[in-house]
Amino acid sequence: MLVSDLNATADRLPGPMPVWRRQVGSGDWLAAARSAADNNGRLVSLWGSERGGRLFVSAAYGLPEGLTWVELPLPEGAATYPDLSEIFPCANRMQRAAADLLGVVPEESTDPRPWLNHGAWPRDFFPLRKRAGGDAEFPGQELADYPFVRVEGDGVHEIPVGPVHAGIIEPGHFRFSVVGEKVLRLEERLGYKHKGIDKRFETLPAGEGYRLAGRVSGDSTVAYAWAYCMAYEGALGLRAPARAAWLRALFLERERVANHLGDLGALGNDAALAIGLAHFMRLKEDWVRLNKKLFGHRFLMDRIVPGGVAADLSAEGAGDILRQCDTVEAEVRALEAIYEDHPGLQDRFLTTGRVTPELATRLGLTGLAGRASGVARDLRTDFPVMPYGELGATMATERGGDVAARVAVRFKEVLESLRLLREIAKGLPAGPLLGTPAADPLSEYGAGWVEGWRGEIFVALELEGRERVRRCHCHDPSWQNWPVLEHAVIGNIVPDFPLINKSFNLSYSGHDR
Amino acid sequence: MWKLVKQIVRTGVVTEPAPVPPDDCRQEAERIQREILQTLGKALTIREVDAGSCNGCELEIHAVNNPYYNLEGLGIKFVASPRHADMLLVTGPVSRNMAVALKRTYDATPAPKLVVAVGDCGCDGGIFGESYACVGSVSRVIPVDRVVPGCPPEPIEILRAILATVRAGYRQKDEPAPEVSVSP
Ligand code: SF4
Numbered sequence: 001m002l003v004s005d006l007n008a009t010a011d012r013l014p015g016p017m018p019v020w021r022r023q024v025g026s027g028d029w030l031a032a033a034r035s036a037a038d039n040n041g042r043l044v045s046l047w048g049s050e051r052g053g054r055l056f057v058s059a060a061y062g063l064p065e066g067l068t069w070v071e072l073p074l075p076e077g078a079a080t081y082p083d084l085s086e087i088f089p090c091a092n093r094m095q096r097a098a099a100d101l102l103g104v105v106p107e108e109s110t111d112p113r114p115w116l117n118h119g120a121w122p123r124d125f126f127p128l129r130k131r132a133g134g135d136a137e138f139p140g141q142e143l144a145d146y147p148f149v150r151v152e153g154d155g156v157h158e159i160p161v162g163p164v165h166a167g168i169i170e171p172g173h174f175r176f177s178v179v180g181e182k183v184l185r186l187e188e189r190l191g192y193k194h195k196g197i198d199k200r201f202e203t204l205p206a207g208e209g210y211r212l213a214g215r216v217s218g219d220s221t222v223a224y225a226w227a228y229c230m231a232y233e234g235a236l237g238l239r240a241p242a243r244a245a246w247l248r249a250l251f252l253e254r255e256r257v258a259n260h261l262g263d264l265g266a267l268g269n270d271a272a273l274a275i276g277l278a279h280f281m282r283l284k285e286d287w288v289r290l291n292k293k294l295f296g297h298r299f300l301m302d303r304i305v306p307g308g309v310a311a312d313l314s315a316e317g318a319g320d321i322l323r324q325c326d327t328v329e330a331e332v333r334a335l336e337a338i339y340e341d342h343p344g345l346q347d348r349f350l351t352t353g354r355v356t357p358e359l360a361t362r363l364g365l366t367g368l369a370g371r372a373s374g375v376a377r378d379l380r381t382d383f384p385v386m387p388y389g390e391l392g393a394t395m396a397t398e399r400g401g402d403v404a405a406r407v408a409v410r411f412k413e414v415l416e417s418l419r420l421l422r423e424i425a426k427g428l429p430a431g432p433l434l435g436t437p438a439a440d441p442l443s444e445y446g447a448g449w450v451e452g453w454r455g456e457i458f459v460a461l462e463l464e465g466r467e468r469v470r471r472c473h474c475h476d477p478s479w480q481n482w483p484v485l486e487h488a489v490i491g492n493i494v495p496d497f498p499l500i501n502k503s504f505n506l507s508y509s510g511h512d513r
Numbered sequence: 514m515w516k517l518v519k520q521i522v523r524t525g526v527v528t529e530p531a532p533v534p535p536d537d538c539r540q541e542a543e544r545i546q547r548e549i550l551q552t553l554g555k556a557l558t559i560r561e562v563d564a565g566s567c568n569g570c571e572l573e574i575h576a577v578n579n580p581y582y583n584l585e586g587l588g589i590k591f592v593a594s595p596r597h598a599d600m601l602l603v604t605g606p607v608s609r610n611m612a613v614a615l616k617r618t619y620d621a622t623p624a625p626k627l628v629v630a631v632g633d634c635g636c637d638g639g640i641f642g643e644s645y646a647c648v649g650s651v652s653r654v655i656p657v658d659r660v661v662p663g664c665p666p667e668p669i670e671i672l673r674a675i676l677a678t679v680r681a682g683y684r685q686k687d688e689p690a691p692e693v694s695v696s697p
Contacts, residue, residue: 120609121645136645143613163614166593168561168574171611192610193565196646212640218569218665262575281579288576298667299569509568512608 015234016385018066019447036061043088045475048102116191119144151177170508193512201472217510222255223452225304231461235446237438244308253417256453271348308434318425349404353500367455373401379451403503476510556588560598565608570632570665600627606634619655
């Protein structure tokens with residue numbers, strides 16, 4: 001099956017991004033995956049859903065022409081489907097999550113271990129099944145031990161870390177198998193922050209879902225809120241006016257810069273350059289304070305709303321943005337020179353935590369970390385929605401795949417975002433901030449796909465009428481990148497793990513959901 | 514090392530002295546910090562526990578450490594182990610998968626075991642509420658001295674709550690947790 005065949009019988013979903021949706025029979029489920037893999041495609045996400053008493057599994061493939069959402073209806077009474085993890089290794093954890101939440105399992109699965117369910121709810125309770133009430137609680141449940149894979153051999157010992165870490169970090173568990181200081185294997189266990197967000201969506205009015213989406217991963221609140229609104233607006237036939245579209249991009253680039261500034265400081269600090277942390281943290285604080293002054297929230301939560309935006313930019317505010325971009329650019333360039341010339345820092349950054357372009361492609365490394373390993377994809381340049389088409393964003397890539405490359409991509413992206421922000425501040429079109437919906441919803445399905453600072457955020461939405469969410473699936477790029485981190489640390493020394501981990505800076509909350 | 518020094522001197526940008534207070538925020542932060550030291554008579558050690566947050570609250574707790582607030586600069590330290598902590602700063606709705614770890618962290622903390630729950634979610638579960646996956650507020654799992662509402666609360670609010678909690682001192686465990694943060 002060719003990709004074009006895949007899309008020939010598919011419906012183009014309404015909305016600004018090229019997204020198609022189609023159903024396949026069980027025979028075509030694997031064929032679709034193979035055809036995506038053969039055509040330079042990637043698995044963006046995999047999830048399950050229930051509709052009219054039937055179970056479905058969905059996969060979203062990122063293809064050169066856009067995104068294809070393939071849905072497989074499972075036969076009445078059945079809950080199994082063909083395993084995709086042979087073709088796309090990153091499917092493993094997504095399939096295990098779908099098993100925990102919906103009870104749909106791959107046939108002949110090689111890894112049946114639960115992923116999000118740590119024992120907090122019974123194994124035969126599937127929270128996303130429609131008959132599972134939104135208020136079910138199981139306070140008496142005991143958490144279960146997790147069968148980590150053991151590495152045997154002379155002198156091999158295990159170092160368990162977490163879930164509560166030293167420092168101000170999200171919780172997760174890392175199990176290192178080491179010889180001396182060298183890491184032979186890392187196995188992650190995630191899911192500690194699972195908050196039942198998918199189920200929660202179904203209890204909120206669809207028009208309110210953007211607030212919850214904006215809290216899937218707080219550091220990416222703009223990207224998630226935009227992705228949710230894109231999905232919701234598509235289904236409703238609602239279009240954000242031009243001024244709102246430009247302001248959304250302004251918020252998204254401000255979110256990217258804020259996070260990159262924080263990471264660049266933390267990465268300097270992890271390599272013992274504390275002055276880097278102090279300066280970048282100061283820049284970041286100035287940055288989020290201007291967010292507060294101009295838009296009313298330091299991280300811009302709830303500023304993207306269905307139909308448009310909830311904050312405007314005055315001419316005076318545009319001046320503030322232009323001035324701040326100039327100051328920050330001068331300081332970032334100065335700090336970049338220091339980072340590049342600092343032998344101690346470069347010694348820690350270079351060759352550390354390396355993911356080769358080949359490995360990155362095979363494992364599906366995505367987003368910022370992918371671009372640092374030569375995976376040249378960025379939704380802002382691949383499928384530019386307004387205003388990115390007008391602005392012509394430039395993608396930043398590196399091929400080194402090490403901490404140094406991920407640092408370099410961040411520096412480049414900060415500078416490019418500053419350029420985009422200036423263009424937006426200067427060229428912001430006049431007009432209203434909110435659009436009006438079409439008389440009738442255009443579709444019961446909607447999809448949102450946005451390049452957040454960490455990578456592509458994807459939202460698949462199913463509506464019942466205007467106001468009811470039947471299913472909302474939010475996907476964080478950390479799903480793809482966490483498993484790659486396990487590879488990136490192999491052969492490195494344990495003390496370099498915090499640095500490597502920070503250089504990816506993956507989301508726990510966005511992954512655990 | 515000389516290269517870095519040369520670079521700093523040459524660029525002339527990053528070698529500026531620590532930023533002058535741009536607003537009242539920094540002055541208030543310094544006053545709060547001094548007061549904490551006066552009240553406690555020693556450095557305050559804080560352990561942060563993320564019990565399920567969206568990570569938004571963590572961004573603000575990080576910010577408390579930036580040069581504008583500079584908590585550590587006056588001897589108020591974030592420590593790596595609960596065994597060294599006077600106070601736990603807890604964010605979240607507490608997820609069921611984190612409830613045990615939170616309880617254990619609390620048990621490992623020596624007296625006075627001050628606990629500040631940060632954020633709307635820590636206060637009452639926030640937008641996530643209570644469910645098969647969420648226990649909800651921090652106080653459903655461990656005793657809480659003070660809550661800081663906000664989504665997320667701004668750094669200065671977090672600082673105020675830390676101060677108010679220290680002022681209230683070694684409180685009676687059976688007193689109900691105050692509902693709001695103190696005003697400055
Ligand atoms: S209070 Fe807001 S920022 Fe903090 S964890 Fe909850 S949703 Fe996130």
